[in-house]
Amino acid sequence: MSAFQDSSQGQGMPRLALIADRYNPFYLLGHWSDGRFWVVALLAPAVILLALIVLYPLFYGLSLSAHEMRLTRPELGTGFVGPKHFVAMLSDDVFWLAVRNTFLWVGIACVLEVGLGMISALALNRALPGLKVIAVLVLLPWFLPKVVAGNMWALMLDPRLGVLNDILVHLGILAQYKAWFSDPATAFGTAVVIEAWCGFPFFTLLFMAGLKGIPNELYEAASIDGATPTQRFRFVTLPMLRNVMLVAVILRVISLVNSPDLLLILTQGGPGHSTLVLSLYAFETAYRGFDFGYGSALAVVMLVILMLFTFLYVRASSVGRQA
Amino acid sequence: MIVGSARERRLWNVATYAIAGFFGLTALGPIVWLVLTSLKTEADIVTAQGVVYWPSTLTLANYRELWDQTDFPTLFRNSLSATTLTVAICLVVGTLAAYALSREAFRGRQPLLMGLLAIRMFPAVMQIIPLFIIMKAIGLLDTKLGLALAYASFLLPMFIWLMKGFFDDLPGELEEAARIDGCSRLGALWRIALPVARNGILATTVLIAISAWNEFLFALMLTTGADTRTWPVGLQLMIGDFQLPWGLLAAGGVISIIPVVVLFAFVQGSMVRGLTEGATKG
Numbered sequence: 017m018s019a020f021q022d023s024s025q026g027q028g029m030p031r032l033a034l035i036a037d038r039y040n041p042f043y044l045l046g047h048w049s050d051g052r053f054w055v056v057a058l059l060a061p062a063v064i065l066l067a068l069i070v071l072y073p074l075f076y077g078l079s080l081s082a083h084e085m086r087l088t089r090p091e092l093g094t095g096f097v098g099p100k101h102f103v104a105m106l107s108d109d110v111f112w113l114a115v116r117n118t119f120l121w122v123g124i125a126c127v128l129e130v131g132l133g134m135i136s137a138l139a140l141n142r143a144l145p146g147l148k149v150i151a152v153l154v155l156l157p158w159f160l161p162k163v164v165a166g167n168m169w170a171l172m173l174d175p176r177l178g179v180l181n182d183i184l185v186h187l188g189i190l191a192q193y194k195a196w197f198s199d200p201a202t203a204f205g206t207a208v209v210i211e212a213w214c215g216f217p218f219f220t221l222l223f224m225a226g227l228k229g230i231p232n233e234l235y236e237a238a239s240i241d242g243a244t245p246t247q248r249f250r251f252v253t254l255p256m257l258r259n260v261m262l263v264a265v266i267l268r269v270i271s272l273v274n275s276p277d278l279l280l281i282l283t284q285g286g287p288g289h290s291t292l293v294l295s296l297y298a299f300e301t302a303y304r305g306f307d308f309g310y311g312s313a314l315a316v317v318m319l320v321i322l323m324l325f326t327f328l329y330v331r332a333s334s335v336g337r338q339a
Numbered sequence: 340m341i342v343g344s345a346r347e348r349r350l351w352n353v354a355t356y357a358i359a360g361f362f363g364l365t366a367l368g369p370i371v372w373l374v375l376t377s378l379k380t381e382a383d384i385v386t387a388q389g390v391v392y393w394p395s396t397l398t399l400a401n402y403r404e405l406w407d408q409t410d411f412p413t414l415f416r417n418s419l420s421a422t423t424l425t426v427a428i429c430l431v432v433g434t435l436a437a438y439a440l441s442r443e444a445f446r447g448r449q450p451l452l453m454g455l456l457a458i459r460m461f462p463a464v465m466q467i468i469p470l471f472i473i474m475k476a477i478g479l480l481d482t483k484l485g486l487a488l489a490y491a492s493f494l495l496p497m498f499i500w501l502m503k504g505f506f507d508d509l510p511g512e513l514e515e516a517a518r519i520d521g522c523s524r525l526g527a528l529w530r531i532a533l534p535v536a537r538n539g540i541l542a543t544t545v546l547i548a549i550s551a552w553n554e555f556l557f558a559l560m561l562t563t564g565a566d567t568r569t570w571p572v573g574l575q576l577m578i579g580d581f582q583l584p585w586g587l588l589a590a591g592g593v594i595s596i597i598p599v600v601v602l603f604a605f606v607q608g609s610m611v612r613g614l615t616e617g618a619t620k621g
Contacts, residue, residue: 045525046522046523046524046525046526047523048525049523049524049525049526049528050523050524054443054524055439055443055445057435058435058436058438058439058443059435059436059439059440059451061431061432061435061436062432062433062435062436062495062499063436063451065428065432065488065491065495066455066458066492066495066496069470069488069489069491069492070458070461070466070492070496072469072473073465073466073469073470073473073492074461074465074466074469076469076472076473077465077466077468077469080468080469132362135358135362136358136359136362138358139354139355139358139359139362140359140362142351142352142355144352144355144356146356146359147355147359150359150360150362150363152604152607153363153366153367154362154363154366155366155603155611156366156367156370156600157366157369159549159553159596159599159600159603160370160553160596160599161552161553161555161571161592161595161596161599162553162555162571163553163555163571163574163575163592164373164574164592164595164596165369167574167575167578167588167592168369168370168372168373168589168592169369171372171376171585171588171589172369172372176385177384177385177386177390177585178390179372179390179392182389182390213365213369217366220362221611221614221615222615224615225611225615225616267459270459270460271459273462274460274461274462274463274464275463275556276464276556277555277556280555280556281555281575295462295463295464298462298464298465299464299467299556302464302467302468303559303560308468308472311464311468312465312468312469314464315462315464315465315468316465318462318464318465319460319461319462319465322460322462323460326460
C-alpha cells in the first residue's frame with residue numbers, strides 16, 4: 017500500500033501540479049479509494065441507511081407487538097404487555113376470518129396468475145410477426161398504479177355506469193347490472209380477478225425469459241420420440257421452467273400477503289369482512305383504529321407466515337428436484 | 340416450440356394469435372376505456388340509460404378542470420420531488436454498494452446479499468407503524484425527504500440487486516486495464532464501470548422511479564398535508580370529496596400514467612432483462 021501510485025510521479029512532473037492535485041477533492045478521493053477501507057466506504061452508506069430505515073423499524077415493530085400503544089387511549093400508556101396481543105388474536109373472530117381470507121386470496125390469485133402467465137408466455141414466445149408488440153402491451157397492467165387500476169375497474173363494474181355490466185347483459189350472461197362489490201358472494205371473487213389482471217404480466221415476463229433458455233433440441237428430440245404437444249409441455253417445458261416458477265411464486269406470494277393496496281381501494285375489507293385480509297386488517301387496526309400495538313402484532317404474524325411458507329416451499333421444491 | 344406437419348403448424352399459429360389477441364385485449368381494454376372516459380363529457384359518463392361507448396363529443400374539459408380547480412398540480416409536483424429524492428438516494432448509495440457486492444470478495448458478502456432479499460419479506464405495515472412513530476419524533480413525518488427515505492427502505496435493496504446483476508455482466512478486465520494505466524479504484528468505477536453499465540443503470544433507475552411514483556400505502560400513512568401528499572393519495576381522497584368524479588379520476592389516471600408509459604417504452608428492453616434476471620437470480 018504505497019501512498020502514491022500515481023504513474024506521473026518520478027517522471028519529473030511539475031511541483032505545482034502535484035500541489036494542486038493535493039487539494040483536488042476528486043484526486044484525494046481517488047487516492048483514498050486505493051486504501052484498505054475501499055469496500056467499507058462503498059458499503060457503509062447503504063448498510064447504515066438500511067439499518068436506520070429497515071432494521072431499526074423492524075426491531076421497533078417487533079417490540080411494539082409486545083407493548084400497549086393506542087393513540088386514541090393514551091391513558092393506557094405504552095407499557096410492556098408481553099404476548100397479550102397474540103393471546104387476544106386467538107379469540108378474535110375477525111383475525112381468523114382475515115387469516116382464512118389471506119390464504120384464499122393469495123392461493124387463488126397466485127394460481128390464476130401462474131396459469132394466465134403460462135398461457136400468455138407460451139403464446140407470446142413464438143416467433144410470429146406482431147407478437148413482440150403484444151408482449152410489450154401485456155406488461156402494461158403491471159406498471160399501472162393500483163390507485164388507477166382499482167378505480168378503473170370499479171368504474172367498469174359500477175352497478176349503474178359499468179361497461180362490463182353492459183357487455184355481460186348484452187351477451188345474455190347477466191339479466192341486469194350487478195353491484196359486484198356490495199354482494200359478499202361476489203366481492204371476493206371480483207377482487208381476486210382484478211388482482212390477477214394486475215399481477216399476471218409478472219409471470220408472463222418471467223416465463224418468457226425462462227422459455228427462451230430452453231434449447232430447441234430438447235423439443236426436437238422429444239418429438240422424434242413421438243411425444244405429443246401435451247407430453248412435450250409436461251416433460252420438457254415444465255421441468256425446465258421449474259426454477260423460474262419457484263422464484264416467481266415466492267416473490268409473488270410475498271407481495272400478495274404484504275400489500276393491501278388493491279383491496280384498500282376496491283372494498284376496504286367489506287362488505288362485512290368478506291374481503292378482509294391480514295395486511296388490510298393490520299393496516300386498518302393501525303391507521304383507522306390507531307392501535308399500533310395490535311397492528312404490529314398482526315404484522316408479526318404475517319411475517320411468521322411468510323417465513324414459514326418460504327422455508328417449507330423452498331424445501332419441498334428442492335426435495336422434489338432430487339427425486 | 341411447435342414441431343409437426345404443416346397443417347398442424349397452421350392450426351397452432353391460429354391458436355397462438357387467438358390467445359395473444361385475447362391477452363392483448365384484456366391488458367389494453369381497460370386502459371383504453373380509461374382514456375375514453377377521460378375524454379367524455381359528464382353527461383356521457385353518467386347517463387340515464389345505457390353505457391355510451393363512443394362519446395358524442397370528445398372534450399378535454401376533465402383535464403382542464405382537474406388542472407385548474409383541484410390541487411392535482413401540487414400533488415403531481417409533490418410526487419415528482421419525492422420520486423426524484425428516492426431515485427437520488429438509491430442511485431448514489433445503491434450503485435456504490437452494488438459495485439462492491441459485484442466486484443469485491445469480502446467476508447459477509449453472501450449474508451449481506453441474502454439479507455437484502457429478506458427485506459422483501461417484511462410486511463409494509465410492519466415498516467410503516469414504527470416509521471410513523473420514528474419520523475414523527477424526529478420531524479420527518481409529512482416531509483418529502485421522510486417519504487423518500489421510506490421508499491428507499493424497499494426500493495434500495497431491489498436497486499442493489501438489479502445493479503449487481505448488471506455489474507456482474509461487465510468484464511472486470513476493463514477496470515483492471517485502467518488500474519494498470521494508473522487509474523485509482525474510484526477512477527476506474529467512475530470512468531470505466533459506470534459508463535459501460537449505463538444502460539443497466541438507466542433501466543434500474545426507471546424501474547425504481549416508476550415504483551416510487553406509483554406507491555400508495557406509505558404515502559397514505561406518512562403524509563397528511565396538502566403540500567406533501569402524493570398523487571395516488573390525493574386522487575383516492577378526491578373520491579370522497581367530490582362523490583365519484585369519474586371524469587376527473589380518469590383524467591388524473593391518464594396524466595399520471597403517461598410518465599410511466601413513456602419511461603417504460605424508453606428503456607423497455609434492458610428493463611425487462613434486468614427484471615427477469617434480478618428475479619430469477621434472486
